[in-house]
Amino acid sequence: MGPMYAFEAEGLVKRFGETTALNGISLSAPPGTVLGVLGPNGAGKTTAVRILATLLRPDAGRAAVAGVDVVRHPARVRRLIGLTGQYASVDEDLTGAENLVLIGRLLDLRSGEAKARAARLLADFGLAEAADRRASTYSGGMRRRLDLAASLVGRPEVIFLDEPTTGLDPAKREDVWAIVRRLVADGVTVLLTTQYLEEADALADAISVVDHGRVIAHGTAAELKRVVGGQTVLVRPADPARLAEAAAIAAAVAGRPAEPAGRDATTVPVDDAAAFTEIVRRLDAAGLAVTELSLRLPSLDEVFFTLTGHRTGQERAA
Amino acid sequence: MTTTETAAPSRAAAPGEERRRTFRLARHSLALAGRSIRKTLRTPEQLLDVTLQPVMFVVVYVFLLGGAVAGSTGEYLQFLLPAIMVQTVLFGGMATGVNLNTDIKKGVFDRFRSLPIGRSAPLIGSVLGDLIRYVLAEAVLLGFGYALGFRAHTGIVPVLAACLLTVFLAFCVSWAFVLVGMLMREPGGVQGAAFVVLFPLTFGTSMVTPKDTLPGWLRAWVSVNPVNHAMEAARGLMLGGPVATGVVWTLVSGVVMLAVLAPLAVAAYRRRA
Numbered sequence A: 001m002g003p004m005y006a007f008e009a010e011g012l013v014k015r016f017g018e019t020t021a022l023n024g025i026s027l028s029a030p031p032g033t034v035l036g037v038l039g040p041n042g043a044g045k046t047t048a049v050r051i052l053a054t055l056l057r058p059d060a061g062r063a064a065v066a067g068v069d070v071v072r073h074p075a076r077v078r079r080l081i082g083l084t085g086q087y088a089s090v091d092e093d094l095t096g097a098e099n100l101v102l103i104g105r106l107l108d109l110r111s112g113e114a115k116a117r118a119a120r121l122l123a124d125f126g127l128a129e130a131a132d133r134r135a136s137t138y139s140g141g142m143r144r145r146l147d148l149a150a151s152l153v154g155r156p157e158v159i160f161l162d163e164p165t166t167g168l169d170p171a172k173r174e175d176v177w178a179i180v181r182r183l184v185a186d187g188v189t190v191l192l193t194t195q196y197l198e199e200a201d202a203l204a205d206a207i208s209v210v211d212h213g214r215v216i217a218h219g220t221a222a223e224l225k226r227v228v229g230g231q232t233v234l235v236r237p238a239d240p241a242r243l244a245e246a247a248a249i250a251a252a253v254a255g256r257p258a259e260p261a262g263r264d265a266t267t268v269p270v271d272d273a274a275a276f277t278e279i280v281r282r283l284d285a286a287g288l289a290v291t292e293l294s295l296r297l298p299s300l301d302e303v304f305f306t307l308t309g310h311r312t313g314q315e316r317a318a
Numbered sequence B: 001m002t003t004t005e006t007a008a009p010s011r012a013a014a015p016g017e018e019r020r021r022t023f024r025l026a027r028h029s030l031a032l033a034g035r036s037i038r039k040t041l042r043t044p045e046q047l048l049d050v051t052l053q054p055v056m057f058v059v060v061y062v063f064l065l066g067g068a069v070a071g072s073t074g075e076y077l078q079f080l081l082p083a084i085m086v087q088t089v090l091f092g093g094m095a096t097g098v099n100l101n102t103d104i105k106k107g108v109f110d111r112f113r114s115l116p117i118g119r120s121a122p123l124i125g126s127v128l129g130d131l132i133r134y135v136l137a138e139a140v141l142l143g144f145g146y147a148l149g150f151r152a153h154t155g156i157v158p159v160l161a162a163c164l165l166t167v168f169l170a171f172c173v174s175w176a177f178v179l180v181g182m183l184m185r186e187p188g189g190v191q192g193a194a195f196v197v198l199f200p201l202t203f204g205t206s207m208v209t210p211k212d213t214l215p216g217w218l219r220a221w222v223s224v225n226p227v228n229h230a231m232e233a234a235r236g237l238m239l240g241g242p243v244a245t246g247v248v249w250t251l252v253s254g255v256v257m258l259a260v261l262a263p264l265a266v267a268a269y270r271r272r273a
Helices: A045-052 A074-078 A096-106 A111-124 A140-152 A170-185 A197-203 A221-228 A240-254 A273-285 A300-308 B017-042 B044-050 B052-070 B073-106 B108-113 B121-129 B131-148 B156-183 B187-203 B216-224 B226-239 B244-271
Strands: A007-016 A019-029 A034-038 A060-065 A081-084 A158-162 A189-194 A206-211 A214-219 A231-237 A266-270 A290-296
Touching: A007 A045, A019 A034, A019 A045, A019 A060, A019 A189, A019 A206, A034 A045, A034 A197, A045 A060, A045 A158, A045 A189, A081 A140, A096 A111, A096 A140, A096 B017, A111 A140, A140 A158, A140 A170, A170 A189, A170 A197, A189 A197, A197 A221, A206 A221, A206 A300, A214 A221, A214 A300, A221 A300, A231 A240, A231 A273, A240 A266, A240 A273, A266 A273, A273 A290, B017 B044, B017 B121, B017 B131, B044 B052, B044 B073, B044 B131, B052 B073, B052 B131, B073 B108, B073 B121, B073 B131, B073 B156, B073 B187, B073 B226, B108 B121, B121 B131, B121 B156, B121 B244, B131 B156, B156 B187, B156 B226, B156 B244, B187 B226, B216 B226, B226 B244
Parallel strands: A019 A214, A034 A189, A034 A206, A081 A158, A158 A189
Antiparallel strands: A007 A019, A007 A060, A206 A214, A231 A266, A231 A290
């Protein structure tokens, strides 16, 4: 008799004065899956999460977690969710262990249970050694992990992760990804907001692309890649004078126009790896030497350009 | 009474539900009060306003005004010390508002808000936790006062009663700072606005100079100012003299402030996104 969706938001509208943060956004995920919410800064991701987590009331639309309405029964929803905000909200004057024990006590665990739960989570998150150090001495990555642990004290059914890896270096990001995968293996449903297609691709069962407070595309990573060109080929000829020639070859194979990337390279979206092989073959046949030839996922900016015709206004180095 | 109920979200409201809920609010508030106390003890620089500052005030008042007002610093210390206890604890309450504002800005409260605890628990916890600051302030003040030559003329029980009464008033007034802390955008703004509240309350009194030397309009304010009544009550309890009016005024006005300010503060906290 469980509800079809672990969480569900329908037509959410939220205005802050003159600004419309959410303009009819709808998000949902079946139990035990990861929904990636992909969008640039200011797209409304955090506002949507705050409504689902009962921290904000929507102006219109409805939202429910495990079938429980977030506006009518916020207290019941709070028993089902864990929230990890964009900026780690741990108490810096308390130790890692004290942070988690306090949350355990607030979740009505007995003192002994709260301590055991905290110790277990600290061990799971590689923080056992730092358990009795103040959180103010933690590195950025450790703080994120403590924050994640804090949202898991109550064994939530649904976890909201609002840009959990923003500002982390790639190795630390992998750590967080591993944690998310473990949660999903345990049956938890995750809503993950991110600015990186790569991250959504690595973790999410389905991706909603949001812009200006609404969903502009939704599908699996594979479906999304089909729309925007699954991957991008970058060609940097050894002789910059032959750039136009290289671009023409790439464009002919991809069947899409090539775009310049910097002064001496060109990129083109392709549908599959076969196109990449074909480009390599033709460059070779033309006797065109290259200093760089790569295949990568499109950036959020490229996804946006394809879907909306406008840039996000923020470029991230690949 | 230590049975811990495991959270059963789907359980319908049982007859004992209401009582169980109050019980939970108390438990959560105490857990959060523990957090406040830990934080306070770990950042001793935050205790300057209840340790060094009152000592400085005593020195300034006693040695600057003592001779002029009372004829001697010793006489004046007797007059001043019970009253300045009230000023000290009221000033000490400002930090509650400033700290709450900082917590909200830092996002620590987002976590509390996403937990199934009463909306008022984080506020009650902070106010309760800061009681330790008042106790410390009074201990410092009495210790310093005794070192300078202050002597209570009554006994240990009335002196303790004076301490309790002033802490009670500070507890009630601190809800005004909580409210200000919820309404202001910046911690600095909290401090500024709190001073505007505090100034007429603490200085519109007979703290530094006898009431009959004041102009009529000021005397009118002093005779209705609850803080002045608390100061008079503290004097009575520590030096002997009438206490009934002062104590009753303090208790009644404290309860009224609490009844008005606490719900306003909680409402402001709910409204703040």
